[in-house]
Amino acid sequence: MGKTLFQKIWDEHVIHEREDGNVLLYIDRHLTHDMHHRLFPLIKAQGLTVKEPDKLFGVPDHSVPTTVKTVDDIPEGEMRDTVAGLERAAAEFGFHHFGMTDDRHGIVHVVGPEQGITLPGITLVCGDSHTSTHGALGCIAFGIGATEVQHVLATQTLWQRKPKAMRITITGTLGFGVGGKDVILAVIRAIGAAGGTGYAIEYAGPAIDAMSMEGRMTLCNMTIEAGARSGLIAPDDKTIAYCKDRPFAPKGKKWDQAVSYWRGLRSDDDAVFDHEVTLDGDAIAPMVTWGNSPQWALPVTETVPDPADETDPQIRADMEASLAYMDLTPGMPLSEIKIDTVFIGACTNSRIEDMRAAAAVAKGRTAKTRTLVVPGSGLVKKQAEAEGLDKIFTEAGMEWREPGCSMCIALNGDMLQPGERSASTSNRNFRGRQGPGSRTHLLSPAMAAAAAVTGHLTDVRDLIRAERP
Amino acid sequence: MSAKTKLAPFTTFASVAVPIDIANCDTDQIIPGRFLRKSPDDADYHRVLLHDLRFNTDGSEKDFVLNKLPFREGRIFVADINWGCGSSRENAVAALTANGVRAVIAPSFGDIHYNNCIKNGVLPVQLSEEDCATLRGQLRESPGAEIAIDLETQSLTGPDQARYDFPIDAFDKHRLLNGLDDVGLTLAFEDKIESFRKTYAARHDWLD
Numbered sequence: 322m323g324k325t326l327f328q329k330i331w332d333e334h335v336i337h338e339r340e341d342g343n344v345l346l347y348i349d350r351h352l353t354h355d356m357h358h359r360l361f362p363l364i365k366a367q368g369l370t371v372k373e374p375d376k377l378f379g380v381p382d383h384s385v386p387t388t389v390k391t392v393d394d395i396p397e398g399e400m401r402d403t404v405a406g407l408e409r410a411a412a413e414f415g416f417h418h419f420g421m422t423d424d425r426h427g428i429v430h431v432v433g434p435e436q437g438i439t440l441p442g443i444t445l446v447c448g449d450s451h452t453s454t455h456g457a458l459g460c461i462a463f464g465i466g467a468t469e470v471q472h473v474l475a476t477q478t479l480w481q482r483k484p485k486a487m488r489i490t491i492t493g494t495l496g497f498g499v500g501g502k503d504v505i506l507a508v509i510r511a512i513g514a515a516g517g518t519g520y521a522i523e524y525a526g527p528a529i530d531a532m533s534m535e536g537r538m539t540l541c542n543m544t545i546e547a548g549a550r551s552g553l554i555a556p557d558d559k560t561i562a563y564c565k566d567r568p569f570a571p572k573g574k575k576w577d578q579a580v581s582y583w584r585g586l587r588s589d590d591d592a593v594f595d596h597e598v599t600l601d602g603d604a605i606a607p608m609v610t611w612g613n614s615p616q617w618a619l620p621v622t623e624t625v626p627d628p629a630d631e632t633d634p635q636i637r638a639d640m641e642a643s644l645a646y647m648d649l650t651p652g653m654p655l656s657e658i659k660i661d662t663v664f665i666g667a668c669t670n671s672r673i674e675d676m677r678a679a680a681a682v683a684k685g686r687t688a689k690t691r692t693l694v695v696p697g698s699g700l701v702k703k704q705a706e707a708e709g710l711d712k713i714f715t716e717a718g719m720e721w722r723e724p725g726c727s728m729c730i731a732l733n734g735d736m737l738q739p740g741e742r743s744a745s746t747s748n749r750n751f752r753g754r755q756g757p758g759s760r761t762h763l764l765s766p767a768m769a770a771a772a773a774v775t776g777h778l779t780d781v782r783d784l785i786r787a788e789r790p
Numbered sequence: 791m792s793a794k795t796k797l798a799p800f801t802t803f804a805s806v807a808v809p810i811d812i813a814n815c816d817t818d819q820i821i822p823g824r825f826l827r828k829s830p831d832d833a834d835y836h837r838v839l840l841h842d843l844r845f846n847t848d849g850s851e852k853d854f855v856l857n858k859l860p861f862r863e864g865r866i867f868v869a870d871i872n873w874g875c876g877s878s879r880e881n882a883v884a885a886l887t888a889n890g891v892r893a894v895i896a897p898s899f900g901d902i903h904y905n906n907c908i909k910n911g912v913l914p915v916q917l918s919e920e921d922c923a924t925l926r927g928q929l930r931e932s933p934g935a936e937i938a939i940d941l942e943t944q945s946l947t948g949p950d951q952a953r954y955d956f957p958i959d960a961f962d963k964h965r966l967l968n969g970l971d972d973v974g975l976t977l978a979f980e981d982k983i984e985s986f987r988k989t990y991a992a993r994h995d996w997l998d
């Protein structure tokens with residue numbers, strides 16, 4: 322029997338296997354961010370140290386204000402302490418650190434691939450659930466908890482159980498105005514927020530082959546919202562072209578060796594998956610969420626669902642609670658939902674392609690809502706500015722900010738007021754995620770820009786078509 | 791360095807149990823993001839648990855199960871599907887332990903939260919959706935009823951004395967029963983890790 326892509330990478334990293342199937346796994350790359358700064362004094366107090374500091378990369382993202390450029394400009398208090406804490410740990414333990422003034426600074430899941438820290442075939446962990454993002458490059462990447470972070474710091478290894486294997490095949494061709502975000506929302510809607518629990522999900526099929534690296538990262542990013550810790554996609558020519566010449570990627574002869582190894586990293590034709598799902602890519606429309614779980618997603622052309630139509634009493638209760646929290650009425654067209662604030666950013670959708678997609682819609686239009694555009698890294702910001710995208714946003718009345726997590730998690734001062742409603746390119750619509758009492762609708766960058774310029778959820782296809790002769 | 795025991799071992803545990811009737815209760819509910827920079831050593835840390843479901847913005851209590859008298863003493867939760875999905879924040883477990891919660895019974899758990907529970911001496915008990923619904927119903931009907939858990943035999947006794955068996959990975963069970971910490975366990979493999987590193991580096995020369 323053949324092996325899956327996941328199995329091939331896994332097998333290369335097994336140091337020891339217990340009789341009960343638990344495995345001690347070698348970790349190639351460890352990423353960390355400001356929220357973990359307290360763990361460094363903690364390991365020190367236990368008489369431990371960072372075992373392989375050259376494999377650890379830290380970047381402050383959760384606590385950085387998007388309105389200032391240096392640590393000293395952060396108002397005194399826990400935000401500054403958190404960012405400064407990571408910087409101090411990096412100096413003390415000697416790991417890589419991209420501080421706020423460094424162009425390479427940004428959201429940890431944008432920075433990893435951008436710097437060539439993330440590469441096909443590796444194992445990569447970070448104390449953050451959206452570490453699944455990195456699997457888009459064809460590696461095993463998953464989020465871990467704080468105790469596991471300390472374990473990786475001290476040993477560069479982790480005890481793990483091998484997840485089951487799921488393959489999700491997206492057939493056909495994605496339509497105009499449809500991208501990675503719509504695909505993943507359609508996937509989560511189809512399999513449910515716990516549908517991937519216990520699995521690693523490999524994405525495959527013609528729609529994935531045709532998808533950009535950015536789109537694939539969006540897809541893998543939200544794999545955790547379907548319950549799976551890892552999403553991954555076999556490396557292909559696009560992956561290899563993406564990795565080439567990145568600062569931490571191999572060079573020269575080593576690059577050639579790497580490429581020949583990566584070429585073999587795909588699931589064998591006779592590999593068996595524990596579960597297979599197929600979705601028709603041609604049928605996927607631009608998606609929006611209406612409830613407090615990413616599984617509560619629908620094409621923007623539909624209406625707010627009626628819990629009365631649901632037969633399972635538990636699901637019905639969950640839907641009712643969501644509608645009450647979101648202040649929505651069953652039967653209302655989703656495109657009539659009025660939006661107060663638009664957030665374009667987060668590790669889901671803050672890469673250059675996302676900025677371009679939002680700018681294409683914003684161009685020549687005016688925002689009717691408060692709109693924050695937050696690039697995922699200093700380099701994305703620079704690139705966007707070189708292309709004049711910042712001008713398009715500011716001319717549309719949108720705010721062009723410094724990189725960071727920002728309103729995705731509302732830990733840096735960017736937040737919604739109680740009851741305020743957002744259209745957001747982030748990955749979680751949980752109650753209170755964007756501030757206590759906040760109401761979040763998830764969607765793609767193009768859809769978010771469309772909501773900004775109309776003031777309500779809008780089918781971006783109509784907006785763009787309307788202008789075409 | 792030898793294996794340390796820094797966690798309280800989990801052998802048997804009995805307590806008033808609390809029904810939490812929320813499907814997909816994500817870790818943002820268990821501890822809202824704005825408390826993530828708060829130190830678990832703070833005297834009022836117990837308040838962060840399910841904070842926005844328990845408290846109004848002025849700090850007064852909402853009408854929520856944990857605010858009702860017999861349930862305040864509950865140290866076992868009976869939850870619904872996908873308990874602890876979402877963010878990897880281990881603070882969610884700290885919020886549980888700050889309230890003395892030692893076990894959560896649910897039909898399914900977020901994978902990362904499940905691991906975080908194990909690493910902190912909190913037992914995640916997986917029972918079927920029907921069994922969890924039955925238990926929650928019984929707890930609602932007889933507030934203050936207890937559940938007793940025996941990890942060695944992997945079983946628990948419900949309020950009506952019915953016995954339920956639950957699965958748990960052998961390694962996780964071993965860790966919990968003995969309060970073992972992983973770093974201690976792993977350091978015993980130091981030689982094996984070193985020899986792996988050498989052969990791995992030779993096989994994957996491109997990655998250094």
Ligand code: SF4
Pocket residue numbers: 382383428429430449451667668669725726727729730747748
């Ligand atoms: S952007 Fe949001 S989801 Fe991504 S790492 Fe930051 S807080 Fe987490």
